Amino acid sequence: MIRTIPSAVFAVFAALATPLVGYSEPSVQTVLDGISGGQINASADRYSGGTFSLGAGQSLTATWIEAHAGLAGTNVFGIYDVADPGSLITIFSGIPATNAVTLEGLAPGEYGFFLSVDPSGDPYTVYSQSQLNPGDTTMAYLYQGTAGGIDLGTLGTLGLEDRLVAFEDLLANVGSDFDYNDLFVLADVSGGGGTGGISEAPEPASILAWVVVALAGLGFAVRRRKQLAAG
Ligand SMILES: [Ca+2]
Numbered sequence: 001m002i003r004t005i006p007s008a009v010f011a012v013f014a015a016l017a018t019p020l021v022g023y024s025e026p027s028v029q030t031v032l033d034g035i036s037g038g039q040i041n042a043s044a045d046r047y048s049g050g051t052f053s054l055g056a057g058q059s060l061t062a063t064w065i066e067a068h069a070g071l072a073g074t075n076v077f078g079i080y081d082v083a084d085p086g087s088l089i090t091i092f093s094g095i096p097a098t099n100a101v102t103l104e105g106l107a108p109g110e111y112g113f114f115l116s117v118d119p120s121g122d123p124y125t126v127y128s129q130s131q132l133n134p135g136d137t138t139m140a141y142l143y144q145g146t147a148g149g150i151d152l153g154t155l156g157t158l159g160l161e162d163r164l165v166a167f168e169d170l171l172a173n174v175g176s177d178f179d180y181n182d183l184f185v186l187a188d189v190s191g192g193g194g195t196g197g198i199s200e201a202p203e204p205a206s207i208l209a210w211v212v213v214a215l216a217g218l219g220f221a222v223r224r225r226k227q228l229a230a231g
């Protein structure tokens with residue numbers, strides 16, 4: 001199923017995605033304030049890396065929020081099975097035309113986020129599990145929601161099982177500024193048997209069974225959250 005993103009919403013993201021030369025980049029806190037209305041503290045609430053869980057029958061809707069990086073146009077974002085970090089599932093390549101993508105049919109288990117970066121013809125991939133990065137460097141801040149859910153407006157609701165991811169794209173050896181505002185993505189876990197996606201044990205299963213079943217608009221994502229909250 002393909003849904004059309006409401007034009008007004010798309011216009012907002014298109015504006016955010018426009019490269020601006022010489023502008024002053026917003027801090028992680030500024031971005032989070034814009035997303036959550038001040039409900040998330042960039043420092044106190046953050047996890048320095050981490051993962052998320054998918055239970056049986058649960059789906060993941062990833063929403064590309066904004067990026068503040070010179071390489072935003074070529075950075076590749078996705079997820080990987082913690083049991084097999086070499087197997088990457090690409091979700092967004094560069095600045096996507098469609099901001100929200102839903103993945104269904106993923107094997108239950110523990111997943112991490114990756115960002116593939118090519119700063120100078122020497123590409124690399126960094127992971128939300130810091131121990132997978134050179135020098136165990138934290139390259140992603142993760143923000144978890146609450147049982148009641150943090151209202152993120154048009155983006156939906158950040159529940160316990162969901163993650164808001166803030167990536168740093170550059171490693172130290174290529175001149176990183178470690179501002180962690182290079183890409184923001186909301187990972188919204190929904191559906192399934194109401195396990196919350198938290199307690200499922202990691203499973204060494206193949207992730208080959210996944211399929212992209214929908215390119216969902218933001219309205220769709222919001223409805224999914226409301227259904228989950230109601231259920
Ligand atoms: Ca940046």
Ligand SMILES: [Ca+2]
Pocket residue numbers: 069168169170176177178179180181182
């Ligand atoms: Ca950066």
